[in-house]
Every structure is written in C-alpha cells, then in structure tokens.
Amino acid sequence: MTVTSPLDPSQIDIGEEPAAEVLGEVLELLNETRSNKAPRSLEFLRWKYLENPDGAAVIWTVRARGTRKIVGFTACVPRRVLVSGVEQLAWVGADFSIDSAYRTLGPAVKLRRQASLQINAGRSALLFAHPNEKMAPVHARCGHRVLGAMVQMARPLQVAAKLRTRAGGAVLSRISAYGIDPLIRGFTRMVCPRSSAVRILPEPVFDASFDELFQRQAATIPVIGVRDSRYLNWRWNQRSCDKIQVLVDTDGTRLRGYAIISVEKDEILIRDMFPAASGETVDRLINAIVRLGMDERKVALRTYFLEGNPLISHLRGRFFFPRMEPTEAYVYAPSDSSLYNLVTDVDSWFMTLADRDV
Secondary structure, eight states, X not given: OOOOOTTOGGGEEEEEEOHHHHHHHHHHHHHHHOTTSOOOOHHHHHHXXXXXXXXXXXEEXXXXXXXXXXXXEEEEEEEEEXXXXXXXXXXXXXXXXXXXXXXXXXXXXXXXXXXXXXXXXXXXXXXXXXXXXXXXXXXXXXXXXXXXXXXXXXXXXXXXXXXXXXXXXXXXXXXXXXIIHHHHHHHHHHHSOOOTTEEEXXXXXXXXXXXXXXXXXXXGOSEEEOOOHHHHIIIIISOTTOOEEEXXXXXXXXXXXXXEEEEETTEEEEEEEEOSSOHHHHHHHHHHHHHHHHHTTOSEEEEEEETTOTHHHHHHHTTOEEOSOXXXXXXXXXXXXXXXXXXXXXXXXXXXXXXXXX
C-alpha cells in the first residue's frame, strides 16, 4: 500500500474564504504556531480583520482535503495609500501560519502567491510586507521585490541598568550610576531642550486637525499610507493591546506634527511620527520623547524607519544609532502597472514602524 504524504498537493485545497467565517479557525492555528509569543484573542483578530475602515482582511486558507481542517492561512489587510497624491488600495501582507507537518516551501509559496495573483487581476494596486527571515525567501519566490531595509534606531538613556544585567556588571553599574549616567542626563538636557509647543494628549483621540495636517503635508510625499483620523482612530484608539501616548506639536491654533509612542518594558518605542518635512517640528517632538524617557527613568528609546526616511537624519542628530541587523520591506505591483516604478523605489516611500502589519 502506498502511503500518501500529507505534503502531497493532492491532499490540500488552497482558496480564499470570508474572514468573518473562519476567524475562530485561523485564530486557533495562529496561536498554535506563535512559539514563545503571547496568544492572540478573538477580539484582537475581529478588530484587525473585520473592523478596519479600509476594508475587511482578505484570507486564503490551506485545508487538509480529508479532515477539512485549516492547516495554513495567510491574510492581507487593506490599506489606503497615496501614490502621487492619488488614493490607491494596497494590501499589507500580515499573518502567515502553516501547521508544522505542512511546512515545505511549495505550499507556502502557493499560499503567499494568492495575493499577487489577485493584484494582477485588479483587486488591489499593490502589496507591501515586512516578513521575518523565514518568510523572506517565500516572498522572493513569489516575485515580490525587496523595497529596502527597515532600520532600527536606538538611543541609550542609561548605562547602569544595562550593565547590571551582565556578568560582573555590578561594579561597573555603580560606577556608571554615579558617573556616566549623570553626564548623559546633563548632556541630554543641553541638546534636547523642552518646548511649550509640544504636549501629550490626555486621551489618544484623533480629530479633524489630523485630517488637515495629513492633507497639507502628504502631497509632498510620493508614496505614503493614509494617516487620516478615520484610520488613526481605528489603528490606535480601538486596539486594546496597544497602550500609546500621542505627543502633538502645535502653534497654538494648528497641528504641526505628532508622534505616537508606547512603553515596552524599560524602553520607549516610537511607533509613528509625522510629518518628516518640517525639521523644527520633528526636532521638538524628538526632544520631548527623549526628555520623557529620562523623566520616566527608561533605559533606551527605539524605533524603525524605512531606509532613506528623512526622520533618520533627525534621530542621528539626537544621538540615535543603528542597532542590530535591519529587516527588509518587500513590495509587489504588476510590472505593467503605471505605479510600478514609483512604488518599487525606496526613495519614494514614507514608512515607519506603524506601517508594519496594519
């Protein structure tokens, strides 16, 4: 008797299914394959896949033909993107999970390729994604191009706390606490002055002033994910697992820029900052974040930006430095699309940490 391998293509079916109908099944698989990570909740997936103002997620599944169990799935989350000032519908390559018994490159590529096939058919203008190291070869096999590196930038605020966790670091930690760290704080106060123009919103609610800011500033950026109040209030204000603070820079009557931050253990993570064109606004916001980190005794500040983002130069001017190896952003658009040259050019994009996944 010939035993058919579960990896035999004849034993699986790949197809698109409505997100609302498979939410529970994909949640189960997602949590089974999220090794060493906190499990996702049904409420979270409902928010991410069904309540997005840009549209419900598009989900493709792999089902075992005998049991009809979902053994793999991938999701694309819709996102409005401005390309040369014209609104386009993009898909963001989000979750991707496959049962361990089915993890060969063949099924993974077939599953991931469903998005580009549908983009070729006109359902979306483009796809962008931020795969991990294991998924990057799958994107490459599907014809997705490397857009550029997502550069991690970090700024230390304390040395003592880091040294304390290392072998033999107790003595060095004490020396740092009484010597190096006071110098860091004094130098930071000098180069990062406070400004009365920057304040923290009491509640992270995005009103019409954010619409006006985006309309005013986005016209100068060739490719950018829409950041209007409709999107921002969904992305940040209704996501229960993200505890964020919003810093705004105003001239008293008009919003000039903002930054969105969250606290991750002993670090402050800069999730988003807009715009990049106004240097003085950006510098005031960065200064405010640095001073907030010092006030709250955080060890470091950290963020990610797509290479070439002008915000990186502002961060360097405030003593942020590249940390670790960067990850890569991928993009796909049909080669005959009028958008192709622009959306595959890294210098055209404004992309921050907030543009990953959703």
